[in-house]
Amino acid sequence: MNLFKFWQFYFHLPVLVRLLLTVLLTMFLFGITIHLIEPNHFPHIFDGIWWAFVTGSTVGYGDYVPLSTLGKVIAILLILTGGGLVTFYMATISASTINHENELSKGSITFKGKNHIIFVGWNERTKQLVKMITERDIREQIVLIDKTLSNLPYSKNTVHYIRGDASEDEVLEKANIKEAKYAIITSDPSKQERQADQTTILTTVAMKGNNPDLYIVSEILTKEQVTNATRAGANTVIRSNDFMSTLFFHELFRDTPVKPFDVLLEVLSSQQFEQLLLPNEMVGKTFLECSDHYVAKDFLLIGMINEEELKLNPSFDIKLKSGDILVGLSKLK
Known part of the structure; x- marks a missing residue:
């Protein structure tokens, strides 16, 4: 009964583990056998095991050689069995590695990390985000969920790809949604605006339901759906259409030859937004005094959050109070 349980346990182990155990057991048996047959030439069991590994792996240093006929017969059996096992083991490792990378590229492997960022949708926005994170050496693990890609070459990207619909619990579980820290849901460019917004809201609901603590940034195209996205659980709603419309308007009706938004975007690409809790020494000071204080520290103060309202x-002349949060731009580190 105990032997049956052992074999049952053994055959439930992963293939690579089973092969490794078989190789080790084979080498140990041949090593002990050669020690018993030729104790003078192999005085210690470890000498026999060393010889078995060297011979079975076809390395053949020649520091230990069986002298008796029976010892040579054992060596022949070792070369035929042990050498084949070692070769098969190495080939299996190589095949498993290639297969694992192929599965990663196809988006079939579950992500096991924690505190990661989930991107929904592989498009120019997410590509730029990945590029910015990579170039600035921000050590955040990224998981991409997309249902349109057939594969995403793992070796060429720093993201873990999950293929599927981000509104489905099974797909979110593969992305380890419960351990994620942030999620960015981009709008699907292949759909009409209203339909794309509905998909974004549905994905927001699914993500928030699986992880209530997840910080979600959702891209919404139509103004009417902003409230629904917030109700669904989005912590921040990006209205990309409004922003682009503003850029187009100012570009059409600007009077100066200088392109202000090109300059602004170039400046912003080298800066990062930061929020700082107002320090005690600044309580009671004016916004101007606080701004002058932080300018000397390369922190450009552009606003504040007072009683959950962004200003x-x-x-x-406004007086700052305890609990206020300062909003500004600082140089990328």
């Missing part, structure tokens, strides 16, 4: 470019 950009507030009056310089």
